[in-house]
Amino acid sequence: MAQAQTLSRNQQIVLNIIEKAKGPLKAYSILFNVQKKGINAPQQIYRALDKLIEMGKIHKIESKNAFVACRSSDCEISKATAFSICESCEMVDEISDTKLSKYLSGFNHKKGMKFKRFNLEFFGICKKCKKD
Amino acid sequence: MAQAQTLSRNQQIVLNIIEKAKGPLKAYSILFNVQKKGINAPQQIYRALDKLIEMGKIHKIESKNAFVACRSSDCEISKATAFSICESCEMVDEISDTKLSKYLSGFNHKKGMKFKRFNLEFFGICKKCKKD
DNA sequence: ATAACGTTTGTTATAATATAACACTTTTTA
DNA sequence: TAAAAAGTGTTATATTATAACAAACGTTAT
Ligand SMILES: [Zn+2]
Ligand SMILES: [Zn+2]
Ligand SMILES: [Zn+2]
Ligand SMILES: [Zn+2]
Numbered sequence: 051m052a053q054a055q056t057l058s059r060n061q062q063i064v065l066n067i068i069e070k071a072k073g074p075l076k077a078y079s080i081l082f083n084v085q086k087k088g089i090n091a092p093q094q095i096y097r098a099l100d101k102l103i104e105m106g107k108i109h110k111i112e113s114k115n116a117f118v119a120c121r122s123s124d125c126e127i128s129k130a131t132a133f134s135i136c137e138s139c140e141m142v143d144e145i146s147d148t149k150l151s152k153y154l155s156g157f158n159h160k161k162g163m164k165f166k167r168f169n170l171e172f173f174g175i176c177k178k179c180k181k182d
Numbered sequence: 183m184a185q186a187q188t189l190s191r192n193q194q195i196v197l198n199i200i201e202k203a204k205g206p207l208k209a210y211s212i213l214f215n216v217q218k219k220g221i222n223a224p225q226q227i228y229r230a231l232d233k234l235i236e237m238g239k240i241h242k243i244e245s246k247n248a249f250v251a252c253r254s255s256d257c258e259i260s261k262a263t264a265f266s267i268c269e270s271c272e273m274v275d276e277i278s279d280t281k282l283s284k285y286l287s288g289f290n291h292k293k294g295m296k297f298k299r300f301n302l303e304f305f306g307i308c309k310k311c312k313k314d
Numbered sequence: 315a316t317a318a319c320g321t322t323t324g325t326t327a328t329a330a331t332a333t334a335a336c337a338c339t340t341t342t343t344a
Numbered sequence: 345t346a347a348a349a350a351g352t353g354t355t356a357t358a359t360t361a362t363a364a365c366a367a368a369c370g371t372t373a374t
Binding site for chain 2: 112113134136137143145147150153154157159160161162163164165166167168169170171172173174175176177
């Protein structure tokens with residue numbers, strides 16, 4: 051069962067690091083960052099990541115195998131996620147657009163499949179990178 | 183430069199296997215399938231996959247680290263891809279919906295980012311799996 | 315035709331990402 | 345307070361992907 055919101059020690063440590071980060075973090079870079087805190091093995095990271103994803107606290111950016119904190123609260127338990135990704139600086143921004151979210155949540159496949167969840171990733175060059 | 187459409191030997195071998203497959207294929211499963219044809223190393227598979235993706239002949243299903251042949255021809259050189267994925271049987275179906283594609287291609291981020299490309303993955307249980 | 319160039323190939327090695335399995339502790343629930 | 349569920353620590357291993365180098369092939373331009 052998805053519990054309320056109390057995080058275990060390891061989950062809290064991992065979430066803190068992801069929330070403080072400026073951009074998406076990879077599992078092993080999280081691992082290296084928490085070795086001083088007594089977490090030594092990939093399993094401990096991946097277990098925390100799995101639970102945090104389940105709880106909707108973080109999302110996985112599939113095209114990058116990296117993780118970001120949820121900023122949106124619209125994406126209830128990660129059923130409807132959308133991201134904007136800069137191909138130059140690797141920046142990731144969670145898109146929180148009600149119209150988009152509604153449009154996609156209501157989309158159903160011709161072939162009779164009812165969707166429970168979607169993930170959308172947009173790619174481009176961000177404003178900041180364009181200036182350079 | 184993206185060449186016209188002539189495929190090299192290895193590219194053709196890899197594409198044939200992906201096209202014949204009923205579902206998405208993983209890189210190493212492709213590798214095991216072509217060892218009789220004299221392809222022995224992951225590099226040879228990944229190089230072919232990279233080029234085939236560039237040419238728009240195949241797509242990568244990011245959430246599964248697997249590859250499918252393009253059935254759509256709408257997604258010109260993979261700038262706009264959408265898939266329907268069954269969480270039970272792993273089936274993947276490329277979605278070719280002009281309205282959806284136009285809607286998303288026209289979508290631009292508030293924060294001034296112009297998108298060049300997107301990838302959308304829907305998840306659910308397919309018709310066939312629901313019957314069971 | 316041949317030199318120069320870009321692309322593809324074959325190969326060995328290694329990096330990066332992720333899960334299995336087992337023993338144990340802590341927290342929650344009945 | 346006993347049982348069940350969730351979390352932890354650990355070792356080992358599986359899976360996915362890239363680096364680096366040398367050779368062959370296919371164009372095209374003198
Ligand atoms: Zn979110
Ligand atoms: Zn950028
Ligand atoms: Zn396609
Ligand atoms: Zn199915």
